[in-house]
Amino acid sequence: MDVTDAIGTRQKVPFRESGTIRERFAAFLRDPVGVVRTNMEELPFDYPPSVMIAADGALVLVVAGATIQRHAYFPSALPLLGILLLFLSIPLFCVFGVAPSPILVAVSGLAATGLFLVQPVFADFAPFILVVVAGEIGAIVAKRWSGLFALLAIVELAALDAVGNLHWNVDGQRLQGLPMYTVGVALGWLVGVMLQYQRKYLYQERESQAIRAAQAADGERGRIAREVHDVIAHSLSVTLLHLTAARHALQTDRDVDDAVEALVDAERLGRQAMADIRRTIGLLDNGGPAKHAPEPGLGDMDDLVADFVRAGLDVRRAISGDPDAVSAAVGLALYRIGQESLANVVKHAPGATVTVRLTVDSDAARLTVSNTMPHGPARNRGTGMGVSGMRQRAELLGGRLGAGPDDDGWSVRAEFPTSPARAAPACAAGLIQGVSAKLRDGIPGVATTAREGM
Secondary structure (H helix, E strand, O other): OOOOHHHOOOOHHHHHHOOOOOHHHHHHHHHHHHHHHHHHHOOOOOOHHHHHHHHHHHHHHHHHHHHHHHHHHOOOOOHHHHHHHOOOHHHHHHHOOOOOOHHHHHHHHHHHHHHOOOOOOOOOOOHHHHHHHHHHHHHOOHHHHHHHHHHHHHHHHHHHHHHHOOEEEEEOOOEOHHHHHHHHHHHEEEEEEHHHHHHHHHHHHHHHHHHHHHHHHHHHHHHHHHHHHHHHHHHHHHHHHHHHHHHHHHHHHHHHHHHHHHHHHHHHHHHHHHHHHHHHHHHHHHEEEEEEEEOOHHHHHEEEEEEEEHHOEEEEEEEEOHHHOOOOHHHHHHHHHHHHHHHHHHHOOOOOOEEEEEEEOEEEEEEEEEEEEEOOOOOOOOOOHHHHHHHHHHOOOEEEEEEEOEEOEEEEEEEEEEEHHHHHHHHHHHHHHHHHHHHOOOOOOOOHHHHHHH
8 A cells, every 4th residue: 555545534525515715705704713724624634733834834934034035136026926826825725725736736836946046045045945845745645756846846956056046155155055955855855755654654553453442342242242141041041940840840749839939039040130131231331330240250159059959950069169269250250161061951961960069279270060961862962152152261261171071971171270370371372272263263243142152
């Protein structure tokens, strides 16, 4: 991409479509400052107003000095004609919003300098007009065209020097001024080109920031999708178990009390699930006030297992160690992995016996959820995101997760390092694996991942 492709991102409203000459002039008389500010915002060059005002201010100073130097030539009108050529575009732009054309700026700069140098003076300021104009042209057009203008400016100065119009008088000595003016034009052109590159890099940085923001948003959507999946899968699985127990109590035992108790537990879990879903989906809302509820952790593991036990699942648990030894993020990950594993047992292995082992020591936190295989044909394992979501949770926090058949059933094994020395390199490797997987497979949106998981 050429450097100038980054310049001119804002398109100016065509002059004929933005009002007649009379309407433009009347608007300027009503609010001159507002009209000039609006016109500057519509400029296609996309430079800060301070930069453009500084360039025009430098040109005014140079022209004023060159005009004062020619006081001996008055009443000659050549300097005034040069001033008119240089600054005619300013009232046209300020009043009528006509953007200065690069060709017009180049031609007026060359012509005005020639008019000034027809009346030569020693230590002349007039050639510095080309220095400023070369910078302006270098900042708004492609390098090949701005370089051509700089070359034409140097050729013009060389031609005028050949006829004796470029000289400096220092201590009575007549010195050649062409080398200094040539270097000045080259430096002015380089300044303009650097400004243009600066704008290009600014646009690239903005684009990079937009990409990073989009990646962060995709990552957050993926995290929220996993949260929604875990909450819904757990809540529906346990609720269905309670409803099944209530139906069985009414149909088989005619035990209304047991049925009511099961329905009360189902209602409680349903309300809890709705609250969790509202809190998770609320993370997507940036407009309203944030309502933060504590995330579950290892301290809630007993309650999680108890919910499944009350729903009729045969769960045996063995929990040892200090839950406070792990971070909140690792505690949440272990809770969600246990929640998803138990929900998968309800979904794919109803009637199985489940063993939950959680051990926290000085080196690692380990969770194992194993279940026996039910009798009869195996249930369809599905194509959801349960195991992949658990594995991604573990890897992003520097842990490991394994899931598969064992001696007499199925087990899910998760391990997270608790010591900093082990967690740092493991976390880095997990992040690299997670990012690589995202770049390879893409990050699904919330609706898509939730639909696939369910």
